[in-house]
Amino acid sequence: MRALVWNGVNDLAVETVPDPHVVNPRDVVLEVSLTTTCGSDLHFIDGYLPGMRKGDVFGHEFTGTIVEVGPEVRDRKVGDRVVVPSFIACGNCWYCDRQLYSLCDTTNPNAAAQQPLLGYPSGGIYGYTHPFGGYAGSHAQFVRVPFGDVNCFPVPEAVDDLSALFVSDAVPTGFMGADFCDISPGDTVAVFGAGAVGLMAAAGAKILGAERVIVLDRLPERLAAARDHVGAETVDYSDVDSVQEALREATGGRGPDAVVEAVGMEGHGTGLQNVVDRAKQAVRAETDRATPLREAVLACRKGGVVALLGVYGLTDSFPTGVVLNKGLTIRAAQQHGQRYVPRLLHHLAAGELQTSFLATHRMPLEDAVEGYRIFKEKEDGCLRAVFSPS
Amino acid sequence: MALPRNVLTGARDAAAKLLTHARANPGSSSQTLTVERPAESVLAALRDPAVLTRLLGDLGSATADGSRYAWTLGGETVETVLTETVDVLRFARTATDGVAEPEDDTEGGADRAVEAWAEFTVVPTRDGTRSEVRARSQLPGGTADFTVLYRLRALLQTGEIPTLGPQPTTREEDR
Ligand SMILES: [Zn+2]
Ligand SMILES: [Zn+2]
Numbered sequence: 001m002r003a004l005v006w007n008g009v010n011d012l013a014v015e016t017v018p019d020p021h022v023v024n025p026r027d028v029v030l031e032v033s034l035t036t037t038c039g040s041d042l043h044f045i046d047g048y049l050p051g052m053r054k055g056d057v058f059g060h061e062f063t064g065t066i067v068e069v070g071p072e073v074r075d076r077k078v079g080d081r082v083v084v085p086s087f088i089a090c091g092n093c094w095y096c097d098r099q100l101y102s103l104c105d106t107t108n109p110n111a112a113a114q115q116p117l118l119g120y121p122s123g124g125i126y127g128y129t130h131p132f133g134g135y136a137g138s139h140a141q142f143v144r145v146p147f148g149d150v151n152c153f154p155v156p157e158a159v160d161d162l163s164a165l166f167v168s169d170a171v172p173t174g175f176m177g178a179d180f181c182d183i184s185p186g187d188t189v190a191v192f193g194a195g196a197v198g199l200m201a202a203a204g205a206k207i208l209g210a211e212r213v214i215v216l217d218r219l220p221e222r223l224a225a226a227r228d229h230v231g232a233e234t235v236d237y238s239d240v241d242s243v244q245e246a247l248r249e250a251t252g253g254r255g256p257d258a259v260v261e262a263v264g265m266e267g268h269g270t271g272l273q274n275v276v277d278r279a280k281q282a283v284r285a286e287t288d289r290a291t292p293l294r295e296a297v298l299a300c301r302k303g304g305v306v307a308l309l310g311v312y313g314l315t316d317s318f319p320t321g322v323v324l325n326k327g328l329t330i331r332a333a334q335q336h337g338q339r340y341v342p343r344l345l346h347h348l349a350a351g352e353l354q355t356s357f358l359a360t361h362r363m364p365l366e367d368a369v370e371g372y373r374i375f376k377e378k379e380d381g382c383l384r385a386v387f388s389p390s
Numbered sequence: 391m392a393l394p395r396n397v398l399t400g401a402r403d404a405a406a407k408l409l410t411h412a413r414a415n416p417g418s419s420s421q422t423l424t425v426e427r428p429a430e431s432v433l434a435a436l437r438d439p440a441v442l443t444r445l446l447g448d449l450g451s452a453t454a455d456g457s458r459y460a461w462t463l464g465g466e467t468v469e470t471v472l473t474e475t476v477d478v479l480r481f482a483r484t485a486t487d488g489v490a491e492p493e494d495d496t497e498g499g500a501d502r503a504v505e506a507w508a509e510f511t512v513v514p515t516r517d518g519t520r521s522e523v524r525a526r527s528q529l530p531g532g533t534a535d536f537t538v539l540y541r542l543r544a545l546l547q548t549g550e551i552p553t554l555g556p557q558p559t560t561r562e563e564d565r
Contacts, residue, residue: 023555026548072549092547094426106544109552112533121540124552134554146552 002389003057003140004368009047012369017057020136020144025072028148030064030082034165035138036359036386037061037375038086039195039264040311044129045372051113051129058127059139060086061169063161066152073148081161082152083345084145085337086169088124088133091150095123102334107146108133122334139368141389153341158349165386166196166355167344172337173309174200174262175344178208180307180331181258188212190247190256190299191232192292194222196358196384197309198262202230203353205260214250216243221381229357247299255301263292264310297322297330308332358384365389420526421535425543429477429514429521435546436479436510437472444551445541449534458484461507463530470507481508 003017020029038061043049052058063083066076076082087102095103104123108114111121114131124146127137136143145151155164174197181189189205191198194217205213215226218238226232233250240246248255296306297319306328323330347353360383363371371385425432435441439459442452450463454472459481461468470481508527515521523542525535541551 021555023553024550026550090544090548092426093543094424106540106548107552108540109554111540112537115533115536133552136554144555146550147548 001141002365003136004059004365004387006044006052006056006058007054010045012045012372014366014368015055017055017140020142022068022070023144024146025070026147026149027070028066028073028076028145028152029068030062030084030143030145030152031067032062032064032138032141032143032389033081033161034064034386034388035059035062035140035365036165036168036384037372038169039197040128041372042376043311045376049129051131053130053134056127056134057136057140059137060126060128061165062126062138062143063155063165063168064143066148067142069148076148076152076154080152081155081164083155083164083167083341084126084151084153085172085335085341086125086128087122087334087337088126088135088146089150089338090123090147091338096150096338099336099339100333101336101338103336110134125334139365139387139389141365150338153338153345156345156349159345160356162356162359162386163348163354164345166200166358166384167341167348169335169337170196170358170384171200171204171344171353171355172340173197173335174202174260175204175207175340176333176335176337177201177260177262177307177309178204178210179340180333181205181208181210181260181305183208183210183258185209186211187257188214188251189258189260190214190216190296191226191260191262192216192296193261193263193310194219194226194234195262198260199226199230199358199383200355201260201262201307201309202226202232206231207347207352214247214256216247219378219381222383225357225383229354243295244299251301255299256304257301258305258307259296259300260307260309261292261296262309264312294319297326297328300326300328303327305329305331359386361385363387420524421539422522422524423536423539423543424520424522425546426520427546428518429512431546432512432521432523432542433474433479435542436512441542441545444545445538447537447541447551447553449529449537468507477512477514479510479512480506483507 001019002014005013005015007013022029044052066078066080069078088107089096089101089104090106093105095105102123107124108121110130110133114121124133124135126135178201187210189210191202194215202213202215213232215232216235216237217223218236223234223236226234235246237243300306360381361374365387368387374382375385439452439454452459452461457472459470459472469484471484473480511524513522523539525539527535544551
């Protein structure tokens with residue numbers, strides 16, 4: 001089959017690789033219909049995040065049709081049109097029992113490589129470095145999905161492939177961030193970052209009853225998407241002296257009740273600290289630029305919630321004292337997608353949620369290298385590049 | 391999240407027991423995982439050479455003839471004899487004549503005559519639904535004990551061991 005592979009830092013290619021097949025009895029194999037870029041891929045493409053090996057097929061947000069099922073798959077069958085969350089859950093462990101699916105205790109074949117770093121390893125993920133499992137990713141014609149009954153969600157007829165695609169990661173990740181905010185009627189939620197995850201966090205906050213949602217970014221087309229497709233208010237942070245002041249001003253001096261940080265270490269912050277962080281990152285002294293997280297902590301009202309969705313490495317400049325003195329609650333996770341996907345598909349089918357506008361660029365998988373370039377440069381208003389493998 | 395009281399006390403008891411055992415075996419490094427299965431199922435799995443072979447995976451394999459277990463790792467074979475106490479399975483290396491080397495079973499004895507080649511302590515929680523399993527072995531590589539326990543938990547709870555199998559990720563020659 002054809003697949004997009006990582007051959008080294010900033011060295012990607014579409015190549016012919018062997019087809020995947022059922023290996024374990026509860027596996028299924030999907031023919032991928034659509035697969036999309038994710039900001040978190042840029043971390044290992046750039047080489048900031050180690051753990052990729054030459055020839056790895058990557059990609060972790062996808063939808064497709066089941067073409068092969070293992071002998072112990074019960075509820076899914078060949079021909080099912082399904083969407084698959086990016087973290088692999090088993091449905092049988094302590095964490096899956098508590099719906100903390102990305103923390104699954106059994107699906108990471110390279111758990112031992114992660115244990116020294118995290119203390120307790122995360123679940124496995126498709127196409128996202130070897131410490132995260134080393135599974136082949138979805139930027140390919142076919143992908144093997146472990147525990148098909150747990151991880152494949154049938155897409156309702158009323159939902160097209162493109163809308164369903166983003167239910168793989170960006171939508172549940174954003175929605176989970178909004179869920180973390182414990183929204184009460186009258187609440188104001190600020191969302192840092194109007195990429196796909198931030199936009200979906202904003203949409204989720206609306207669905208969960210936030211009275212006001214304020215989205216911050218510096219790219220005019222992304223701010224326009226937040227207004228036009230989500231109905232959020234927007235702030236161009238490159239236009240203000242202080243994000244903290246702008247949000248205080250916009251909320252009658254109290255600050256937002258919750259802040260969702262959906263930028264991560266690719267963030268383009270402002271101010272002196274960002275310069276220091278960038279310098280550190282340039283010399284690899286520290287791999288994170290933690291500006292968006294720090295600003296989220298500063299901007300949130302006292303006693304509020306900061307939901308952390310942006311992907312970070314290990315950061316050394318976290319404002320612990322501010323968190324303590326403001327009585328903040330920090331909630332963070334990689335997406336527990338299996339918890340939210342059925343509800344999100346229902347919102348899509350009912351027309352209460354729009355996602356297809358995230359697909360600003362569509363192309364055949366053969367053009368995926370160029371697709372990643374456009375996505376990385378945010379060229380031509382690119383939110384997501386979507387690849388069709390066949 | 392609130393856990394039932396008996397689960398908490400059970401876990402505390404089990405942890406205390408493991409700690410006592412660890413103190414009695416100074417210098418040992420070990421790994422511990424909780425498996426959501428009763429101790430009998432865990433012990434049964436660990437006695438089964440076919441299961442041990444699956445847990446070793448790429449590391450090697452195990453065969454058994456009664457209480458004699460032979461472990462093959464990277465072309466070398468280690469002969470061991472299995473001895474059991476209530477909650478400990480100990481695979482001890484045998485001498486060249488095939489007889490188990492003598493052991494000093496004195497609790498707290500730092501001068502044990504024989505280090506177990508592999509040892510699994512399986513402590514049931516008070517409600518009996520789960521077990522805390524500790525592995526200490528001379529398997530090569532610092533992470534092998536953790537890997538074996540991780541695979542054991544996966545196998546007992548899901549019926550499979552996570553694997554990449556013959557998948558396209560990473561070309562053969564670059565692995
Ligand atoms: Zn993603
Ligand atoms: Zn699990």
